[in-house]
Amino acid sequence: MIRYTEKIRERARELLGQGKVDVFIGYKKGTVPLMNQPVMIKRAEDVDQLLWDSNCCLNLANYLTKRTEKIGIVANGCNSRNIVIHILENQIKRDQLYILGIPCEGTIDHRAVLRAADNQELLGYSEDGKEFTIRGAGFEKTLKKEEFLRTNCKTCQHRNPVIYDELLGDPVPENTEVDPFSDVKGLETQPPEKKWSFFQNLISKCIRCYACRNACPLCYCPTCFVDESKPQWVGKSIDPIDTMTFHILRAYHCAGRCTDCGACERVCPVAIPMRQFTKKLNKDAKELFDWEAGLTLETRPLFDFYKTSDYNEFIY
Amino acid sequence: MNEWSPKITAFLCNWCTYGAADLAGVSRLQYPPNFRVIRVPCSGRVSPKFILAAFRQGADGVWVSGCHPGDCHYLEGNFYARRKFALLKGLLEHIGIEPGRLHFSWISSAEATKFVEVATKVANAVGALGPAKYLIKQRAEVA
Numbered sequence: 001m002i003r004y005t006e007k008i009r010e011r012a013r014e015l016l017g018q019g020k021v022d023v024f025i026g027y028k029k030g031t032v033p034l035m036n037q038p039v040m041i042k043r044a045e046d047v048d049q050l051l052w053d054s055n056c057c058l059n060l061a062n063y064l065t066k067r068t069e070k071i072g073i074v075a076n077g078c079n080s081r082n083i084v085i086h087i088l089e090n091q092i093k094r095d096q097l098y099i100l101g102i103p104c105e106g107t108i109d110h111r112a113v114l115r116a117a118d119n120q121e122l123l124g125y126s127e128d129g130k131e132f133t134i135r136g137a138g139f140e141k142t143l144k145k146e147e148f149l150r151t152n153c154k155t156c157q158h159r160n161p162v163i164y165d166e167l168l169g170d171p172v173p174e175n176t177e178v179d180p181f182s183d184v185k186g187l188e189t190q191p192p193e194k195k196w197s198f199f200q201n202l203i204s205k206c207i208r209c210y211a212c213r214n215a216c217p218l219c220y221c222p223t224c225f226v227d228e229s230k231p232q233w234v235g236k237s238i239d240p241i242d243t244m245t246f247h248i249l250r251a252y253h254c255a256g257r258c259t260d261c262g263a264c265e266r267v268c269p270v271a272i273p274m275r276q277f278t279k280k281l282n283k284d285a286k287e288l289f290d291w292e293a294g295l296t297l298e299t300r301p302l303f304d305f306y307k308t309s310d311y312n313e314f315i316y
Numbered sequence: 317m318n319e320w321s322p323k324i325t326a327f328l329c330n331w332c333t334y335g336a337a338d339l340a341g342v343s344r345l346q347y348p349p350n351f352r353v354i355r356v357p358c359s360g361r362v363s364p365k366f367i368l369a370a371f372r373q374g375a376d377g378v379w380v381s382g383c384h385p386g387d388c389h390y391l392e393g394n395f396y397a398r399r400k401f402a403l404l405k406g407l408l409e410h411i412g413i414e415p416g417r418l419h420f421s422w423i424s425s426a427e428a429t430k431f432v433e434v435a436t437k438v439a440n441a442v443g444a445l446g447p448a449k450y451l452i453k454q455r456a457e458v459a
Binding site: 184187188192193194195196197198199225231233235239241242244245248249251252255256277280281284285288289302303306308310311312314315316 | 364365368369372385386392395396398399400401402403404405406407408409410411412413414415419420421422434437449450451452453454
């Protein structure tokens with residue numbers, strides 16, 4: 001993965017130097033290991049900040065909303081699908097974008113890595129092909145990347161970008177053997193009270209910081225439903241029902257749009273696996289409407305068109 | 317004697333199901349008295365927020381009813397609604413709302429007998445589940 005870094009810098013330098021883009025959006029090294037930050041580069045001399053490794057977990061499509069300048073951007077599978085959604089939802093125009101596509105081999109779960117380091121502070125990180133090395137005070141560990149992939153990367157079905165102006169490497173094989181919805185299917189067989197307690201437990205730690213909403217490229221409403229008053233749809237406290245309402249509505253607003261990029265889980269300060277909500281919607285969208293979000297510019301979003309033959313069995 | 321009977325919030329489309337309820341009334345057809353009807357201009361007007369708000373405020377069941385597909389007063393509102401409801405129902409049932417609490421139907425304004433049938437079915441289904449257990453906002457909401 002790290003091999004893309006040089007190519008990104010080279011192309012970003014050219015694009016900015018030639019004036020093809022006004023700003024280049026990519027990732028840079030964060031202030032602590034495993035935490036790459038999104039960065040907007042405006043001058044060609046700053047491109048050496050850019051990098052690509054297995055910690056590029058935030059979704060860059062989040063930074064495109066309503067921008068007016070010409071933008072260069074790096075995009076792996078899920079990011080590119082979110083760019084498609086942004087274009088379809090008129091948040092950005094295709095001709096404003098110059099997309100450097102990155103065939104993605106997955107990103108790593110920083111929480112799993114920290115657990116493997118016994119939660120000691122990490123001071124250094126480097127990676128080499130299928131392995132990566134973490135360093136801290138008095139220890140160094142080399143770990144296999146495939147064992148530390150984020151859960152959404154393990155089951156990712158679209159690792160290659162779906163939209164790009166140039167591809168920075170050869171496409172990687174898609175992961176067709178895993179079932180992305182096995183956990184959802186398991187829960188579906190449970191009785192309602194088990195499901196309720198599962199989700200109550202899941203969100204019990206939520207502090208309502210809205211980091212999941214803020215990191216999500218789909219959440220760009222000028223006024224979010226949580227900030228609405230008169231009527232106030234959901235209370236602002238950490239009352240379990242308010243929290244549940246928030247998570248239901250947040251997930252539902254992503255219905256037919258979620259690309260399972262995992263940015264929400266990545267940024268959660270209390271590590272809530274809130275993809276359990278969106279995955280159910282993704283599964284239903286796939287099963288009922290044969291729909292996966294953001295694969296093509298040719299079709300309208302799921303809730304923006306209909307077929308007279310749509311699923312009707314649940315209606316009397 | 318305080319026998320529990322379900323409270324069901326019914327979102328009825330002005331152009332059809334609401335008319336069907338009216339017709340059932342003037343035709344002197346009996347149907348269960350458990351419904352709190354909210355008249356909406358179209359089933360497409362019903363936001364998932366409405367349904368959640370009903371459950372939060374203690375509804376034991378929610379019933380949304382609109383025009384038959386193809387008969388929408390606004391031509392296609394119910395087609396969009398159908399997609400929304402399909403995913404919403406799946407999500408709510410996935411997080412633990414019992415399958416018999418949330419109901420959808422298409423009833424035209426001439427179908428008073430279907431209205432009575434479906435109303436009975438909905439009331440029985442919700443009644444069989446007992447009082448709502450989940451997603452009720454207990455504490456008083458302070459304005």
